[in-house]
Amino acid sequence: MQNQAQSNSVSVQEIKPLDKVLQQIAEHKGCGTSSGGAKASCGSSSGQGDMAPEVWEKVKNHPCYSEEAHHHYARMHVAVAPACNIQCNYCNRKYDCANESRPGVVSEKLTPEQASRKVLAVASTIPQMTVLGIAGPGDPLANPAKTFKTFELIYKAAPDIKLCLSTNGLALPDHIEAIKSFNVDHVTITINMVDPEVGQHIYPWIFWNHKRITGIEASRILTERQMQGLEMLTEAGILCKVNSVMIPGINDHHLVEVNRAVKSRGAFLHNIMPLISAPEHGTVFGLSGQRGPSAQELKALQDSCEGEMNMMRHCRQCRADAVGLLGEDRSSEFSTEKVMEMDIQYDAEGRAAYQEKVEQERLATAAAKEAELANLVEEFSDLKILVAVATKGHGRINEHFGHAQEFQIYELSTEGSKFVGHRRVDLYCQGGYGEEDTLPTVIRAINDCVAVFVAKIGGCPKDELRAAGIDPVDKYAHEFIEQSAVRYFKEYLGKVKSGEVVHLARGDADLRQGAYIAA
Amino acid sequence: MAYKIISSQCTACSACEPECPNVAIREQDGTFVINEKKCSECIGHFDDPQCVAVCPVENTCVIDTQYPRYLDLAAA
Numbered sequence: 351m352q353n354q355a356q357s358n359s360v361s362v363q364e365i366k367p368l369d370k371v372l373q374q375i376a377e378h379k380g381c382g383t384s385s386g387g388a389k390a391s392c393g394s395s396s397g398q399g400d401m402a403p404e405v406w407e408k409v410k411n412h413p414c415y416s417e418e419a420h421h422h423y424a425r426m427h428v429a430v431a432p433a434c435n436i437q438c439n440y441c442n443r444k445y446d447c448a449n450e451s452r453p454g455v456v457s458e459k460l461t462p463e464q465a466s467r468k469v470l471a472v473a474s475t476i477p478q479m480t481v482l483g484i485a486g487p488g489d490p491l492a493n494p495a496k497t498f499k500t501f502e503l504i505y506k507a508a509p510d511i512k513l514c515l516s517t518n519g520l521a522l523p524d525h526i527e528a529i530k531s532f533n534v535d536h537v538t539i540t541i542n543m544v545d546p547e548v549g550q551h552i553y554p555w556i557f558w559n560h561k562r563i564t565g566i567e568a569s570r571i572l573t574e575r576q577m578q579g580l581e582m583l584t585e586a587g588i589l590c591k592v593n594s595v596m597i598p599g600i601n602d603h604h605l606v607e608v609n610r611a612v613k614s615r616g617a618f619l620h621n622i623m624p625l626i627s628a629p630e631h632g633t634v635f636g637l638s639g640q641r642g643p644s645a646q647e648l649k650a651l652q653d654s655c656e657g658e659m660n661m662m663r664h665c666r667q668c669r670a671d672a673v674g675l676l677g678e679d680r681s682s683e684f685s686t687e688k689v690m691e692m693d694i695q696y697d698a699e700g701r702a703a704y705q706e707k708v709e710q711e712r713l714a715t716a717a718a719k720e721a722e723l724a725n726l727v728e729e730f731s732d733l734k735i736l737v738a739v740a741t742k743g744h745g746r747i748n749e750h751f752g753h754a755q756e757f758q759i760y761e762l763s764t765e766g767s768k769f770v771g772h773r774r775v776d777l778y779c780q781g782g783y784g785e786e787d788t789l790p791t792v793i794r795a796i797n798d799c800v801a802v803f804v805a806k807i808g809g810c811p812k813d814e815l816r817a818a819g820i821d822p823v824d825k826y827a828h829e830f831i832e833q834s835a836v837r838y839f840k841e842y843l844g845k846v847k848s849g850e851v852v853h854l855a856r857g858d859a860d861l862r863q864g865a866y867i868a869a
Numbered sequence: 870m871a872y873k874i875i876s877s878q879c880t881a882c883s884a885c886e887p888e889c890p891n892v893a894i895r896e897q898d899g900t901f902v903i904n905e906k907k908c909s910e911c912i913g914h915f916d917d918p919q920c921v922a923v924c925p926v927e928n929t930c931v932i933d934t935q936y937p938r939y940l941d942l943a944a945a
């Protein structure tokens with residue numbers, strides 16, 4: 351199978367310099383054709399996929415980059431550097447950056463010393479925490495002193511924590527050496543255009559060489575610097591992911607071109623995120639009524655880029671930065687006050703042991719999926735369905751329908767299951783009481799799904815889901831997600847064949863607009 | 870001879886602080902303030918006042934009319 355072929359073609363003895371490897375990934379077109387029913391799905395969404403072993407080694411535990419790891423590991427963000435050097439129409443600087451952080455929730459601003467203490471405190475308590483990111487609000491590289499001081503402190507105290515950085519790229523070419531020297535191995539650049547004509551509708555101005563530059567010129571400089579920065583990172587052997595915000599009518603079609611441009615310069619992942627826009631955010635787009643994409647529009651664009659390179663679909667626009675794993679936000683335990691008083695024992699060994707255990711768990715999940723996939727080999731059908739899953743992590747269906755703050759969406763076909771995204775929903779059930787009005791919101795958010803897998807669900811929501819044509823499934827409670835999904839799909843196919851179910855195309859779904867407010 | 874920051878508008882993003890050639894800007898009670906004695910309106914350093922050029926909120930770094938313009942002083 352594909353995994354096999356890939357790992358054989360790059361033997362362990364001849365470790366290639368990373369830029370070659372990156373080049374190779376960049377040149378690799380799509381996922382090839384399926385050989386039999388059990389094709390591994392593309393890119394990062396299911397294990398190693400078509401990544402080179404060296405790159406896979408670097409990203410496999412990264413909850414931002416490896417969808418599989420996303421179930422088991424966590425990352426955190428610290429805000430040390432709120433200054434920014436460009437203005438984006440989807441951002442209102444009175445709030446956090448809409449791109450890399452949670453809009454509407456202003457992050458606590460920390461000094462580098464406070465930030466590193468906080469990171470160590472969290473890492474000592476939550477061994478799954480393997481990644482520290484410095485991202486929004488603002489641009490970390492518009493504040494290089496604070497950003498790199500924080501990295502330095504953490505790098506010295508806890509070298510096992512991966513450091514990552516998100517930037518708009520304007521200042522990136524000036525900081526490649528520093529990024530290398532603190533062993534930062536993941537950089538994310540937000541690239542929304544490669545054509546200044548498009549850019550002028552996204553970026554009103556940049557601050558560059560002591561001047562405010564507006565109009566097309568601003569975007570011309572920005573795109574030049576972004577491309578240069580990306581090339582320099584690739585050359586330096588630093589993994590680089592590209593984020594793009596999909597803005598319907600402005601850059602939606604253009605993002606295919608962006609995808610090509612970043613792929614050819616060595617970006618290993620491209621993450622296309624929906625614009626989140628509402629008047630109450632006070633952003634230019636929010637006020638002008640610029641809408642975000644629907645779930646179908648987003649997926650169609652992601653699909654059209656997928657043949658070109660690894661796409662990332664599990665980005666929850668930084669829900670992953672909540673302290674703790676999926677859903678359980680523990681930030682209140684780690685307020686600056688509490689952290690400064692804490693007696694922190696950084697337990698590197700304990701963390702390693704825990705992560706070893708997680709590794710086992712992950713292998714078990716993958717094995718269960720493989721085993722189930724074998725049962726699908728005989729099946730041939732063009733049918734594709736989406737299912738929504740309520741999960742707290744660990745790759746299992748282990749969340750109550752009413753407690754789910756988000757659903758994971760899987761696409762099922764005879765080729766297996768493929769993770770295709772997240773849907774955030776308002777808390778449907780607070781304190782055990784279902785709230786009448788929120789159920790329709792939840793249904794709209796997963797309206798394109800045939801079924802929803804939950805650990806538990808009440809009678810009323812069950813009936814309403816059925817009425818909306820969504821099958822509420824609780825019989826796989828606490829089982830592995832993908833194994834159950836494949837099993838469900840096989841059953842579904844059987845029922846369609848026997849005429850017990852009539853397969854109807856589902857409608858579109860809402861992407862939740864508005865801020866995710868941490869509890 | 871100085872710019873000032875309208876504190877009700879300031880998001881405390883700190884972008885202006887490192888840009889000031891005269892180190893006239895610092896944080897005070899949750900927003901940023903300009904020391905009018907140090908501010909030279911960037912004259913002699915840059916074409917544009919740096920705090921104005923970098924500030925993400927329009928009309929937040931503004932000329933403080935309490936003081937005569939720096940240029941007028943220089944001419945006098």
Ligand code: SF4
Pocket residue numbers: 871872888889890891892893894903907908909910911918919920921
């Ligand atoms: S105008 Fe120039 S000198 Fe005055 S505070 Fe702003 S940046 Fe500093």
Ligand code: SF4
Pocket residue numbers: 874878879880881882883884885886901920923924925926929930
């Ligand atoms: S740049 Fe503007 S908003 Fe930011 S701290 Fe300075 S005055 Fe305040």
